[in-house]
Each structure stands twice: as C-alpha cells, then as structure tokens.
Amino acid sequence: MLLLVEQFLNGLQFGLLLFLLAAGLTLVFGIMDFVNLAHGSLYMMGAYFAATFVAYTGSFVMGALLALGATLLLGIVLEFVALRHLYGRDHLDHVLATFGLILFFNDAVRLIWGPAGLALPLPAWLTVPVPILPGIYYPAYRLAIIVVTLAVALLLYVVVMRTRLGMLIRAGASNREMIGALGINIKLLYTLVFGLGAALAGLAGLMQAPILTVQIGMGENILILAFVIIVIGGIGSIRGAFLAAILVGMIDTLGRAFLPDLLRKILSSAAASTAAPALSSMLIYILMATVLVVRPEGLFPANRR
Amino acid sequence: MAEPLLRVEKLVRRFGGILATDHVSLDVESGELHAIIGPNGAGKTTLISQLTGQLLPHAGTIRLAGRDITRVPAYRRSALGLARSFQITSLLPDFTAADNVALAAQAHDGHSFHFWHNARNITHLRASAQAALHRVGLSDRADVVVSRLSHGEQRELELAVALATRPQLLLLDEPMAGLGMTESARMVKLLQELRREVAIVLVEHDMNAVFALADRISVLVYGRVIASGPPSEIRGNEDVRRAYLGEQHAVTTHG
Amino acid sequence: MIAVLNVRALTVVLVIAGLVLLPLYTSLSGNVFALTLFTRIVIFALAASSLNLIMGYGGMMSFGHAAYLGIGGYAVGILAAEGVSSGFIQWPVALFASALFALVIGALSLRTRGVYFIMITLAFAQMAYYVASGLARYGGDDGLTIYRRSDFAGLINLSNKVQFYYLCLLCLLGGIYLIWRIVNSRFGMVVQGLRSNEQRMQAIGFPATRYRLVCFVISGTICGLAGALLANNTDFISPAVMYWTRSGDLMVMVILGGMGTLFGPVAGAIVYLVLEEFLSQFTEYWALILGPLLLAVVLFGRGGLFGLLGRLQRG
Numbered sequence: 016m017l018l019l020v021e022q023f024l025n026g027l028q029f030g031l032l033l034f035l036l037a038a039g040l041t042l043v044f045g046i047m048d049f050v051n052l053a054h055g056s057l058y059m060m061g062a063y064f065a066a067t068f069v070a071y072t073g074s075f076v077m078g079a080l081l082a083l084g085a086t087l088l089l090g091i092v093l094e095f096v097a098l099r100h101l102y103g104r105d106h107l108d109h110v111l112a113t114f115g116l117i118l119f120f121n122d123a124v125r126l127i128w129g130p131a132g133l134a135l136p137l138p139a140w141l142t143v144p145v146p147i148l149p150g151i152y153y154p155a156y157r158l159a160i161i162v163v164t165l166a167v168a169l170l171l172y173v174v175v176m177r178t179r180l181g182m183l184i185r186a187g188a189s190n191r192e193m194i195g196a197l198g199i200n201i202k203l204l205y206t207l208v209f210g211l212g213a214a215l216a217g218l219a220g221l222m223q224a225p226i227l228t229v230q231i232g233m234g235e236n237i238l239i240l241a242f243v244i245i246v247i248g249g250i251g252s253i254r255g256a257f258l259a260a261i262l263v264g265m266i267d268t269l270g271r272a273f274l275p276d277l278l279r280k281i282l283s284s285a286a287a288s289t290a291a292p293a294l295s296s297m298l299i300y301i302l303m304a305t306v307l308v309v310r311p312e313g314l315f316p317a318n319r320r
Numbered sequence: 321m322a323e324p325l326l327r328v329e330k331l332v333r334r335f336g337g338i339l340a341t342d343h344v345s346l347d348v349e350s351g352e353l354h355a356i357i358g359p360n361g362a363g364k365t366t367l368i369s370q371l372t373g374q375l376l377p378h379a380g381t382i383r384l385a386g387r388d389i390t391r392v393p394a395y396r397r398s399a400l401g402l403a404r405s406f407q408i409t410s411l412l413p414d415f416t417a418a419d420n421v422a423l424a425a426q427a428h429d430g431h432s433f434h435f436w437h438n439a440r441n442i443t444h445l446r447a448s449a450q451a452a453l454h455r456v457g458l459s460d461r462a463d464v465v466v467s468r469l470s471h472g473e474q475r476e477l478e479l480a481v482a483l484a485t486r487p488q489l490l491l492l493d494e495p496m497a498g499l500g501m502t503e504s505a506r507m508v509k510l511l512q513e514l515r516r517e518v519a520i521v522l523v524e525h526d527m528n529a530v531f532a533l534a535d536r537i538s539v540l541v542y543g544r545v546i547a548s549g550p551p552s553e554i555r556g557n558e559d560v561r562r563a564y565l566g567e568q569h570a571v572t573t574h575g
Numbered sequence: 576m577i578a579v580l581n582v583r584a585l586t587v588v589l590v591i592a593g594l595v596l597l598p599l600y601t602s603l604s605g606n607v608f609a610l611t612l613f614t615r616i617v618i619f620a621l622a623a624s625s626l627n628l629i630m631g632y633g634g635m636m637s638f639g640h641a642a643y644l645g646i647g648g649y650a651v652g653i654l655a656a657e658g659v660s661s662g663f664i665q666w667p668v669a670l671f672a673s674a675l676f677a678l679v680i681g682a683l684s685l686r687t688r689g690v691y692f693i694m695i696t697l698a699f700a701q702m703a704y705y706v707a708s709g710l711a712r713y714g715g716d717d718g719l720t721i722y723r724r725s726d727f728a729g730l731i732n733l734s735n736k737v738q739f740y741y742l743c744l745l746c747l748l749g750g751i752y753l754i755w756r757i758v759n760s761r762f763g764m765v766v767q768g769l770r771s772n773e774q775r776m777q778a779i780g781f782p783a784t785r786y787r788l789v790c791f792v793i794s795g796t797i798c799g800l801a802g803a804l805l806a807n808n809t810d811f812i813s814p815a816v817m818y819w820t821r822s823g824d825l826m827v828m829v830i831l832g833g834m835g836t837l838f839g840p841v842a843g844a845i846v847y848l849v850l851e852e853f854l855s856q857f858t859e860y861w862a863l864i865l866g867p868l869l870l871a872v873v874l875f876g877r878g879g880l881f882g883l884l885g886r887l888q889r890g
Contacts, residue, residue, distance in 0.1 A: 395780050395781055396780075406775070412767075413771065415768075423764055423776075424779040426765075432764070433789065435756065435760045440759065485780060
C-alpha cells in the first residue's frame with residue numbers, strides 16, 4: 016500500500032514535470048509554428064545552470080532562481096540571434112537547424128563542465144519526509160515539485176485564458192496574419208513566447224536535477240516523451256498536454272514499478288526478467304500507438320470538427 | 321422517369337454554429353449542364369466538397385447513378401465517374417502538363433503497384449493524355465512544366481486532368497476564375513462542346529457564361545437553395561434578383 | 576554545336592569513378608584507413624538513399640530511420656550469437672524484419688501528417704532503441720560482438736576488406752538503380768504526386784495511404800540491408816546505432832546532399848562523414864563546429880549540394 020501511494024505520487028510528479036516540458040514545446044509550435052528540437056537542450060541547460068549556481072551561491076532557492084533566469088535569457092538570445100529567421104520556413108528546416116543546436120549544446124556542455132555530469136545535492140530542509148497521510152511519508156522535495164508544477168500550470172492557465180497576453184497567444188495560434196494586422200508587435204510577442212517556453216523547459220530541468228543526475232544528453236531522452244505526450248494529448252491543446260502528461264507519467268512510473276512483479280506471476284522468472292525492462296520501456300509507445308489507431312487527432316484536440 | 325445522374329437530398333453541413341449547407345436538394349440529369357450560382361460565402365465550394373467527398377455532410381444523401389455515395393471516400397468517387405476541377409488551381413506544379421494528365425489516366429488504368437517500367441513510356445497513357453490536352457487546346461504545351469504555364473492555361477489543364485478520368489459527371493468550381501476575355505470565351509466554347517458528352521455541375525460567378533451554358537440554374541444563398549430552374553425563370557425571379565443578381569453584377573443583356 | 580557541360584552529371588561520374596577505384600588507391604598508398612572510412616560511408620550512403628526515397632520523393636519526413644539500421648544489424652548479430660552465421664539466412668531475415676517493422680510503424684504513423692509524423696517516427700525508433708537496450712541476453716546497452724561475419728559459402732569473403740567494400744558498393748549502386756526505377760515507374764509517379772499535391776491525387780482517384788505505406792516499407796527494407804552491412808563492418812551491433820541522433824545524421828546527409836535527387840544522399844554521406852572525421856582530428860569538440868555549420872546551411876543554403884550544383888549549371 017505504501018509502495019502504491021509512493022509510486023502513484025512519483026508518477027504524478029513525473030507527469031507534471033513532463034507537462035512543463037510539453038507545454039513549452041506546444042506553445043512554441045502552436046504560436047510560431049516552430050519545431051524546436053533544442054527544447055531538450057534548454058532543459059539540460061536549466062539543470063546545469065542550477066547545479067552551478069547552487070554550488071556558487073550555497074543556497075538552493077537562490078541557485079534555482081538564477082538558473083531559471085539564465086535559461087530564460089539563453090532562450091531569448093537564441094531566438095533573437097538565430098531562430099527567428101526560420102519562422103515560416105519548412106518544418107524540416109526547423110528540425111535540421113535545431114538538431115544542429117543539440118549537437119552544439121551537448122559539446123559546449125562537455126567543454127565547459129566536462130563529460131562526467133554534475134550532482135545537485137538538496138538542502139536538508141528539502142529532504143525530510145513529510146507525512147501526507149497517517150503513517151505514510153513522502154519526500155518533501157518531490158512534494159515541492161508537485162506543488163510548484165501545479166502552481167505553474169495554474170499560472171499558465173490564468174495567463175493564457177484570462178490575460179491580454181494570453182488572448183494574443185490564443186489568437187496568434189489560430190491566425191498569425193490577423194494579430195500582425197492588429198498592430199501588435201509580433202516580433203516581441205514571439206520572442207516572449209519563446210522565452211516562456213525556454214523558462215518552462217529550464218524549470219523542468221532544474222527541478223528534476225536533484226533526482227536524476229545532471230548529464231549530457233539528458234534532454235534528448237525526455238524530449239521524446241514530450242513528443243509522445245503532444246501526440247497523445249492532441250494537436251495544439253495545452254489541456255490535452257496536461258492530461259496526457261499525467262497519464263504518461265503515471266503509466267511509465269507505475270509500469271516500471273509493478274510490471275516486473277506482475278510478469279513474474281504469469282511467466283517464468285527467466286522470461287520475466289528478460290521481458291520486463293523491454294516491456295516497461297515500451298508501455299508509453301504502446302499507449303501512443305493505441306491512441307493513433309483509435310483517435311489519430313489525439314485524445315483532447317483543440318479543434319473539434 | 322429515369323433516376324437522375326446526381327441526386328442530392330436535404331444535405332446538411334455545419335461549421336460550429338454556422339449552417340453552411342442548409343438542407344440542399346438538387347438533381348442533375350445525364351447530359352445536363354447545371355449551374356450553381358450565389359454570392360460569396362453562400363457555401364458553393366462547401367457543397368462541391370461534399371459532392372466530391374472531401375467533406376462529409378452531417379445529414380442528407382448524395383446519390384450518383386442511383387448509388388448512395390454520401391460516405392464514400394473521395395478517391396473512390398473518382399472511380400465511380402465523378403471528376404472535379406478546383407477553385408484554386410490544384411495541379412502538380414513540378415510535373416509537365418502531360419505528366420499531370422497522364423497520372424489522371426493512370427489512376428483509372430488499374431492499380432499502380434508497378435515498380436519497374438518507366439511510366440512516361442507507357443504509350444496508351446500518353447495517348448490518353450495527348451487526347452485530353454488536345455480537347456482543351458493545350459497540345460503544344462504538353463511538355464511544359466505546370467509552374468511555367470499561364471494562369472489561363474492552368475485552368476484549362478485542370479479541365480484536361482478531370483476529363484482524363486473519363487467521368488460521367490464533371491464538377492467545375494469556378495473554371496473561369498481569373499481568366500481574361502479571350503480565355504473565357506474559349507472556355508465557354510469548350511464547355512459547350514463537352515456538355516454533349518458528360519453531365520456538368522458548374523459553379524461560376526461569370527454570368528455571361530452561366531446564362532449562355534446552363535440548362536438549369538440553382539441559386540445558393542446562405543447555404544440554402546432559394547430558386548432552381550431554367551435560366552429564363554431564374555432571370556425573372558424576384559428573390560434571386562434581390563439576393564444576388566441585382567446587387568452583385570450588372571445583369572447580362574442577352575438578346 | 577555548343578557542348579553543354581552538365582555539372583551534375585560530371586560530378587556523379589567522378590564520384591562513382593572515385594568510389595570504384597578507391598581500393599586501388601588504398602592498396603598502392605597503404606592507406607588502409609581510407610578504405611575503412613569509405614566502407615562506412617558507402618553503407619551510410621545506402622541508408623541515406625533509402626531515406627531519400629520516402630523523404631525526397633515521397634515527402635514523408637521520417638525521423639526514425641536509424642531503427643532499420645539497428646533491426647538489420649541485430650538480425651545479423653542475434654542470429655550469429657545463436658550460431659547461425661550463414662548470410663543466406665541472416666540477410667533475408669534482416670530484410671524481412673525491417674519490412675515488418677516498417678509495415679507496422681508506417682501503418683500507425685501515416686495516420687498523421689507533418690510535424691506529428693516526424694515526432695511519431697522518432698518516438699517509435701526510440702522505442703526500438705529501448706527494447707534493444709533491454710535485451711540483456713544480447714548485450715543490452717553494451718552491445719553485441721559479432722565473432723564471425725556473414726558467411727556466403729565461399730562465394731565472397733566478407734572478412735576481406737576489399738571484397739567487403741565492393742560488396743557494399745554493389746549494394747549502394749544496386750540500391751540507387753532500384754530507387755531510380757521505382758521513382759520513374761507508375762508507383763513512383765503516384766508517390767511523387769502525393770508529395771506534391773495530395774488533394775489533387777485523391778481527386779483523380781488514388782488512395783493515398785496505401786501507396787505511401789508501400790513506399791515506406793520498401794525504404795525500410797533497403798535500410799535494413801544497410802544495417803546488415805553495418806553490423807558486418809563493425810563486427811559489433813549496439814542500441815546506439817538506433818539512437819535518435821543517428822536518425823538525425825541520416826536526415827542531414829539527405830538534406831545536405833540534395834533531397835529528391837538520386838545521388839544527393841551519396842554526396843551528403845561523403846561530405847558529412849568526411850567532415851566529421853576531419854573535424855574530430857582537430858578537436859574533440861567537433862560538434863561545436865558542425866552544429867552551427869548545419870544551422871548556417873539551413874539558413875543560407877537551399878537545396879543542398881546538388882541544388883547548388885544545379886544553380887551553378889544554370890547560372
């Protein structure tokens with residue numbers, strides 16, 4: 016029972032983190048029609064910045080905030096210097112260009128921080144187990160992640176649905192020329208949106224950093240999951256991304272935790288231990304394949320025909 | 321009485337809250353040229369798209385030669401004898417005119433899972449292509465890449481491509497759009513020749529052409545057919561005048 | 576009578592001649608490394624050509640093509656590990672497995688278009704990577720050593736570098752010839768037409784997905800052959816071959832060389848791999864240069880190398 020609650024919360028936490036990543040990706044794609052493969056690199060930079068700044072300032076919160084700011088700045092600079100010239104071009108050009116950026120970032124990180132990866136230790140006050148139910152404890156930090164990501168998700172919802180900026184974002188997603196004609200500074204809007212996406216990626220990266228090692232290539236693995244989420248959740252839909260992210264996070268975590276035992280009950284021990292890791296990895300893709308067969312437009316697409 | 325070639329009954333199509341096709345019914349007989357006119361935004365292209373299968377209606381039926389094709393996918397309607405030209409020219413821009421037409425002929429020459437022989441050397445396909453191009457007057461432009469053809473030639477090519485599929489019913493969505501005087505006259509003459517062989521549904525804004533060619537005219541306003549009948553009847557119809565003819569175009573002075 | 580110098584054709588002839596004569600050069604100069612490098616280049620050129628079929632001619636931007644390299648490679652590796660060294664069994668299995676995978680993935684992925692298609696093919700290829708990583712019996716993450724190269728009962732000795740090179744070259748040229756025939760056939764016309772204007776093709780009566788799927792399967796199968804060759808070349812196969820950045824490499828080769836041209840992928844493979852080799856001699860951090868270089872190519876160069884050659888020819 017304890018294990019189930021713990022894994023359930025882990026799944027939720029993972030899912031929420033994935034949502035942050037997927038939301039940034041979806042925003043940039045929805046507004047600027049820009050496919051950003053380097054989104055994973057921004058996630059990685061968030062983690063590396065956090066590890067560095069926390070070590071430098073000695074304060075976890077200070078380091079995290081600085082890292083967030085640095086990633087935001089990095090995103091804006093990237094957009095301004097290189098990526099804005101690619102708007103309106105073929106998606107393939109985006110893929111190619113941002114692929115080049117991934118190669119660059121991975122090697123740049125290796126040059127600056129070395130190939131070994133970093134560790135980001137948590138301050139004492141974040142490692143205490145928190146009693147969430149009588150007799151059931153959950154690490155404070157993971158709880159903090161859940162709280163922070165939910166807060167950010169809520170903030171995102173409020174901004175996109177209730178503010179003027181959000182209205183421009185939603186309008187821009189459906190009709191780019193129109194908001195240009197309204198006299199809004201499109202370039203500024205796009206830069207801001209890209210910055211927002213970068214910040215979301217960086218936040219996800221820095222929050223995940225203490226739990227996973229900070230290492231080169233961490234962005235690519237998780238980017239694929241973000242793609243899967245967008246496909247499952249639905250085209251252009253942040254709500255869909257949210258629900259799909261939770262779903263994916265749950266299935267992946269719970270699957271990895273319980274599938275091996277489940278398999279051992281059905282198959283022989285040898286077969287189970289061979290099949291279990293492979294099958295656990297495949298779960299999300301099986302889900303994606305199912306969604307594609309049953310509802311190719313995603314579970315919660317933004318447009319309903 | 322024989323079943324008409326095309327029978328559309330109470331077709332309905334919505335987009336969100338808007339009723340783009342409002343219980344539209346119409347008939348087209350074999351050998352008839354039936355024009356559909358109406359102001360911009362009346363839903364003419366939406367109607368054509370449902371007839372060709374690009375859009376699915378929410379209610380109503382479409383029958384072609386007695387067969388219910390309401391939910392038949394677009395590519396299969398072509399095999400059943402339906403061909404269309406597009407309002408915004410829709411060709412294969414990197415291929416030559418002959419290639420475009422030959423492909424249409426190829427689509428009706430059995431399956432295309434042949435991987436070895438050069439398609440451009442298949443004599444009977446090239447011959448069909450040449451024949452169709454000759455019909456529309458583009459024989460000498462056969463080997464020109466589509467992106468280099470003039471707008472008028474592209475409109476004529478659209479027609480040739482449709483013809484190469486040997487249709488029973490031709491759906492033409494504003495074939496005269498963007499054509500100059502001489503080119504329009506040529507197109508009208510061409511359609512006059514064609515109507516003897518194949519039934520035509522013609523969506524057009526060019527009233528000269530419509531009144532010269534049509535056996536019957538249906539008038540579409542806000543997704544509804546407000547009048548349907550021979551040209552003389554339509555010209556004299558008050559509702560039509562008010563909704564469309566009087567305000568939009570100078571009424572043609574036909575003798 | 577003015578003789579027109581067809582720059583593209585000349586380049587192609589020179590490249591092919593160079594590739595055919597390479598072993599002569601290496602045996603004379605003793606530069607064995609060049610032979611090893613170019614064997615690898617030729618194999619990747621075959622893989623890139625297969626990708627070009629669906630990308631350049633078919634308009635299907637697949638970001639998961641490296642999966643077929645892995646499948647073909649693992650077919651050889653797994654069979655070898657189980658004691659089956661005969662190429663006559665291994666290679667058909669490699670082709671069949673690749674075709675099957677392409678059929679399933681294609682059927683699922685082709686329900687989407689554009690960016691979503693890119694994402695999905697990427698995701699499925701990564702899934703293959705994870706599955707291979709989980710195969711503890713066959714080395715998992717560490718990979719699988721192949722102790723005996725595919726045996727063709729004395730017809731050809733794959734352990735002989737020169738013979739193996741010529742086999743790879745034969746496969747490349749054969750593959751390109753096959754692609755040439757396919758592209759100009761009835762089938763090829765349909766696939767190209769679908770890339771150009773799907774709506775128009777449906778209107779004249781072609782069911783799109785069917786044709787695209789078959790094209791996808793053919794492409795995957797050819798790449799599976801490249802995978803079998805690759806496994807023999809390195810005497811080793813690991814999941815890393817299928818990692819998504821390798822699919823990116825293939826895409827780069829196709830686009831760099833000129834998408835939708837027959838020899839573009841060959842040029843792209845040569846340039847990309849030679850550049851990678853050259854840069855890594857200079858610095859361990861060659862991606863620092865290659866990355867922005869790619870970016871620059873996208874920003875400023877249109878149509879890849881063969882596109883450039885075409886413009887030189889006209890201008």
